[in-house]
Amino acid sequence: MKTMSVQESMDRARTSFRMGDYAQAEALVLGVLEKKKRLPEVHNFLGTVYGRMGDQARAVRQFKKAIQLRPKYAEAYNNLGVTLKNMQRSGGAEAAFRKALSLAPGRANIHYNLGNVFKAAGKDSEAVEEFLRAQELDPTFVPTYNNLGTSYERLDRLPEAVAVYRKGLAADFNQPTLHYNLGVALKKTGLLAEAQGEFTQALRVRPGWTEALNNLGVVLQLQGRAQEALRAFLQVLRAQPDNAQAFNNVGVAYAQLGRAAEATQAYREALRLDPAYYQAVANLAALLESEKRYGEALEELERLTALDPGNPQARFRLAACYFALDRFDEARKLLEQVVKEVPRHLEALRLLARIARKTGRPGEAKKYYARLVEADPGRDDVHLDLAEAAREGGDLEGAEQELRAFLVRHPEDLTARFQLGELHQQRGRFKHAAEIFKGVLEKDPRHAEAHRSLARSYRKLGEPEKAIAVLEQAMAVEGSREEAAGLDSLRDTLDLYEDTVAEYAPSHRREWDSNLRRLAASSRGPAPEEEEKPDEAEEFGLAEAGRLARLPEDEVPIIQIGGQEPVLSVREEEERLDLSALEEAPAGSVELRDETPPSLMNLLEGQRLYEENPNWKDFQLPPGMGAAAAGGQPSFGGVPPSVRPGGQPAAAGLGAM
Structure with a gap:
């Protein structure tokens, strides 16, 4: 069998490398080195193979051997820097x-790699300088953007x-x-x-990308398009059914x-x-509080403090x-x-004052x-508390002054x-009160x-018909609400309605009887003694009696239970949808990984062993994907939000470079 030449062996090694068969590439290169031990390009290439195999230590040895054989070998120094950075040896990588x-001062990719070292070390200003230099040297090198x-x-x-x-997209719109x-940055600017x-x-360009779907849901949710946001979050769950962050964001949308x-x-x-997903606990507690389910909310809030006792x-x-449970001492x-x-x-401070009251x-x-006023002199809502305190103390004039002081700044x-x-109303100014309530x-x-x-x-103004009409409007509105707080409110309205009807119906019964007697006397003389009839309030019930006194039979209003649901006010904790979301850790951008740099070596005829940054488009999931996010705050992307929020979505954050 004919023995392969060095050129043929390296050609085959390059092909194996490109196909991902690194073991075959290694075997071929080692065969070359058995014959020719002092080829720096071959040692450099073998270092690249070991880097792809995850054997960083052997990669470093091969790059150093290449440098030993050729002290001014820029490509080997570049590859050594990439490997040392991957080993978290930033000082050696920078050197x-x-x-x-x-x-080789004109190599854009080396400036790019040095910029990534600075970026990983938190030296962002130095990183910017290197990236700008790389961009200047090679405007087509898109990873720099x-x-x-x-x-x-x-x-x-x-x-x-x-x-x-935007400049990068002008160079490659399909990236x-x-x-x-760009979407993350635009969200941060409010666009x-x-x-x-x-x-x-x-x-x-990349269908099914779960982080993009998540952040799309967050920006839709922030625009008040909760139904569309829900669809986006549910698509994330279909792709990742065990994604806790996605469930959190679905909860925010619901x-x-x-x-x-x-x-x-x-x-x-x-x-x-x-179980340790802080933002989901916060969101659930906020939802339970909004429904006045304080006993259940208490369990979640106790869990919240256990998760972060220093918060x-x-x-x-x-x-x-x-406080809501009247446990004032605790x-x-x-x-x-x-x-x-x-x-x-x-x-x-405000709640302590309320407890003292x-x-x-x-x-x-x-005190x-x-x-509170000393800490924030411009805090106007203190006037509301002071008004309530004055009212409790019987100082109605003082209470009115405080309310008017607040309304000067906040008339709506x-x-x-x-x-x-x-x-x-408390001061007996019922007509004035009615005008305000109507407003x-x-x-x-x-x-x-x-x-x-x-x-x-x-009722106080002697206009029970109007009172009944207002309460019927209230029942129509509240009857469409299915949450616990809405049902409690409906019961209060029903109680007031029955009291109003009970007060209204008998007076009209007497008025009807009197009118009939006067009519009979004027037309036919004394009216015959009428047989006693049961009070309609007893025969039909209090509510029906009031309605019969006023409405035709076909106009009795119906209380709708379970119609259009109202929007709950979900407190949002401040997230990194990072966009959170709809989200916990700070949101940000998905960065590109450092791959082995372009043109690792030129062998014999000068052919590059593989394309520049062949995998630079690969997306690396941000840390924490599937773990706790922050968002009733949705989480923006895959990083656990800050609170990426009771009720706040979690947004995607910075990924690896």
Whole structure:
């Protein structure tokens, strides 16, 4: 059998390398080195083979052997730098790249690799300089645009990041990672519709990319398009049924659609997959609180503080739940700890003042309000608390002054306007109160308390027909709500309705009888004695009696149970949809991995052994994919959000380079 020449052996080794058969490539190169031990190009190539096989130590030995044989071998220094960086030996990698640049200063890929070393070390300004130099030397080297853009993002230079991504897409429009990272940057700048377009384009080029689907869902959710966001999140779950972050984001979407039961189920599934998923716990607790299911919320908040005992915000939320359950001593102890650690924790000071009021210590409440105003002199909502405190103390004039002081700055605030209406009602100014309640309902037709208070004003004004009409409107609205809080509110409205009808129907019965007697006397003389009939209120029930007194038979309103669900207010914790989402760890961009640099060697006829950065387009999942995210905050992408939020989605964050 004819023995292969060195050229033939290396040709076959290159082919095996390109096919991914690294063991065959190694065998062929070792065969060459048995015959020709002092070929630096062959040692350099063998180092590359070992690098692909994951044997970094043997790769380093081969690159050093190549350098020993050819001290000014720039390619071997470059490859040595890449390998040392992969071994987390950043100092040695930087030295190797600097040596390579001293031998070949015009090589764009070496500047790019040195930039990645700086970026990994957190030296983003130095990284930017190297990426810009690489871009200047080779404007067609697209990976530079990506990593330059992510460096700008880390430096909070978002306009420059956006410009760089767009420039990269001008060079290669079908690069999905650039579309993805541009979408993240646009989301950070608040350009949600444009961000949506970039994630959509990334998915056209790379269908089924779960992180792009997730972030698309987050920007849709942030635009109030919860149904479309839900579809995107469900696509993520179809591809990754054990993705806890996706379940969290599905829960956020359901919550925004008012589908509380399904939201609860989604959050619990996220926690089954990852019991330590902080954001899902926070979102579930927020949902339960919004439904006034404080007992269940308490369990979740206790879990939240156990997951992060040093988090003062988690302890504040637990204290707020204790407050809602009238467990004031436990709430106060937690809040005192919070303000000791964070003296300017405004919400904790405010809640401490409310606890002092509830427990009959107005002097202590006044001190906390004074601290609150001192910590934030521009905090207007203190006027609302002071108004409530004055009202509790019987100082109705003082309460009105506080409310008006707040409304000067916030004339459209419905909470303050409603409280002012209640104050007028308490002072006997029923007509004025009714006008205010009507104004509140014009802005928010679903304001159940405003409906009931308006009905009470009408009753006091002697206009029960209007009171009944208002309460029937309230029942039609509240009957479409299926969450627990909505059903409790409906019961309150029904109780008031029955009281109003009970008061209204007998007076009209007497009026009807009197009218009939007068009519009979004027036409035919004395009216015959009428046979006693049972009160219609007894025969038909209180509600029907009121309706029969006023409505034709075919106009009796129907209370709809389970119609269009309302949107729940889900507190969003501040995430890194990083876009979170809809999301926990900080959001950001997916960076490109450092692959073995281009043109590792030129052998004999000068042919490159493999293409420049052959796998640079490969996407590396950000750390934590499938683990806890942060978002009632959805998580943006694959990184656990910050809170990527009760009720906050998690967004995708920075991936590996």
